[in-house]
Amino acid sequence: MMGILAISEYIRHGKRNVFIVFQMAALLFVLCVSASTLLAEYRLYRPFAQLNHKEGLYLSASGYHGANPDAIAKGMEKVDYVFAIGTQNLLSKEAANGINVAVYPNQMIEDYQPDLAEGDWLSDEPLEKDCMPVVVSQNPYGWKKGSRISLDYGDEQGKPHTISIKVVGVLDEGAQILGHDFGQGNRLYYDYRDIFSTYRHEQEQTVLFLTSETGAKSVNMPVTYDREHFIVYKDGISRTEKNRNNMVLKDNLGELSQDSALDANLETFMASSNHEMIRKVMMYLPVLLSVLIITIVSLINVCTLNMADDLYHNAVFSLLGLPWKKCSCFSLVQSLFSAFLSVVLFFFFLAVTAKLHLENYVYVNFSVPVLVLLGAVILLLCAVHFIVPYQILRKKQPADVLRNRKE
Numbered sequence: 001m002m003g004i005l006a007i008s009e010y011i012r013h014g015k016r017n018v019f020i021v022f023q024m025a026a027l028l029f030v031l032c033v034s035a036s037t038l039l040a041e042y043r044l045y046r047p048f049a050q051l052n053h054k055e056g057l058y059l060s061a062s063g064y065h066g067a068n069p070d071a072i073a074k075g076m077e078k079v080d081y082v083f084a085i086g087t088q089n090l091l092s093k094e095a096a097n098g099i100n101v102a103v104y105p106n107q108m109i110e111d112y113q114p115d116l117a118e119g120d121w122l123s124d125e126p127l128e129k130d131c132m133p134v135v136v137s138q139n140p141y142g143w144k145k146g147s148r149i150s151l152d153y154g155d156e157q158g159k160p161h162t163i164s165i166k167v168v169g170v171l172d173e174g175a176q177i178l179g180h181d182f183g184q185g186n187r188l189y190y191d192y193r194d195i196f197s198t199y200r201h202e203q204e205q206t207v208l209f210l211t212s213e214t215g216a217k218s219v220n221m222p223v224t225y226d227r228e229h230f231i232v233y234k235d236g237i238s239r240t241e242k243n244r245n246n247m248v249l250k251d252n253l254g255e256l257s258q259d260s261a262l263d264a265n266l267e268t269f270m271a272s273s274n275h276e277m278i279r280k281v282m283m284y285l286p287v288l289l290s291v292l293i294i295t296i297v298s299l300i301n302v303c304t305l306n307m308a309d310d311l312y313h314n315a316v317f318s319l320l321g322l323p324w325k326k327c328s329c330f331s332l333v334q335s336l337f338s339a340f341l342s343v344v345l346f347f348f349f350l351a352v353t354a355k356l357h358l359e360n361y362v363y364v365n366f367s368v369p370v371l372v373l374l375g376a377v378i379l380l381l382c383a384v385h386f387i388v389p390y391q392i393l394r395k396k397q398p399a400d401v402l403r404n405r406k407e
Contacts (some may be wrong), residue, residue: 010334016302023295024342027348030291034284036365041280048192049113056232056266066225076245078234086223087181090151093185095139101209103223109212119145119169132219135169135208138201163219191272303388336387339378
């Protein structure tokens with residue numbers, strides 16, 4: 001009965017409540033798009049966050065062929081660690097051009113997961129003895145999650161060696177992957193975005209495997225490190241030692257030193273990366289906060305006006321036996337009803353976006369953090385919707401309301 005009375009009062013103020021529902025739905029839409037976009041950007045930044053406050057070098061070693069990540073830093077002073085992206089090419093009867101393999105440091109596997117069409121990421125899959133787990137790109141060979149494949153690689157003498165491979169996941173077409181040269185990448189920014197490329201099998205016409213250094217070692221597959229390198233120095237390295245390291249690096253690269261771009265020192269690379277992340281946050285945060293504040297202020301005003309109109313009815317209900325304090329339950333029911341309608345309208349906005357094919361301009365991903373954030377904002381709006389009328393009722397008595405109405 002109380003619910004029916006609450007909804008009837010809600011409908012009586014239909015125009016005001018429709019206005020609020022539209023504002024709440026717009027807030028949820030802006031919040032969802034903003035949070036999804038920023039989290040997607042942070043996914044790209046996260047593998048390099050460990051390099052903050054570190055000194056070192058970032059280079060694209062074009063044409064260099066190292067047998068391990070540390071080879072490029074041989075003879076350099078005070079090197080803490082080197083991490084790099086490796087490659088291999090596997091031979092296949094089905095694929096004339098072979099199968100490209102991207103080999104990532106284990107930490108990168110933990111820090112970044114590209115979008116998958118199906119299956120699991122490498123960090124979620126336990127290793128099997130003598131079997132290399134891979135995530136495969138879209139392919140014409142029917143390889144999917146659970147597929148087991150035997151492929152060959154050639155050693156330095158050209159002798160073939162067969163390895164066993166298990167597909168644990170399939171890349172989404174157009175996924176962002178680590179490695180500038182695996183797909184379509186643009187080296188323009190000198191920050192974390194330069195390390196990624198967009199991989200589309202339809203465009204590349206080559207199948208790509210992604211695996212980890214641990215996975216490659218489990219089948220003794222040799223890896224060539226000829227892509228991006230990050231050389232991280234120990235704390236306290238001097239300028240003189242850095243200059244000597246630059247000379248040693250040129251010697252290690254040999255004739256390739258002119259082709260291998262010393263893109264930036266780590267301080268510059270991370271300063272540019274941090275600046276880009278802050279720029280992205282500042283693009284969305286002011287808009288999001290403005291919409292949130294406007295929605296809350298509008299909600300407070302509408303609730304105040306509605307309660308001013310409803311006080312007399314509440315006083316009558318109190319005389320008929322409804323406890324005065326329980327009249328605030330009307331506001332609770334109405335707040336939940338507004339939340340429900342705003343969520344329905346929010347999904348309608350998303351459906352219109354999809355219908356108009358605006359996915360390239362409006363990115364939405366219902367990840368756990370986004371869902372938690374949406375839930376928290378809905379609860380906040382429901383709380384405001386309930387607390388404002390409750391505070392007004394608490395300061396009034398039904399007898400005073402009726403007496404003032406007669407006057």
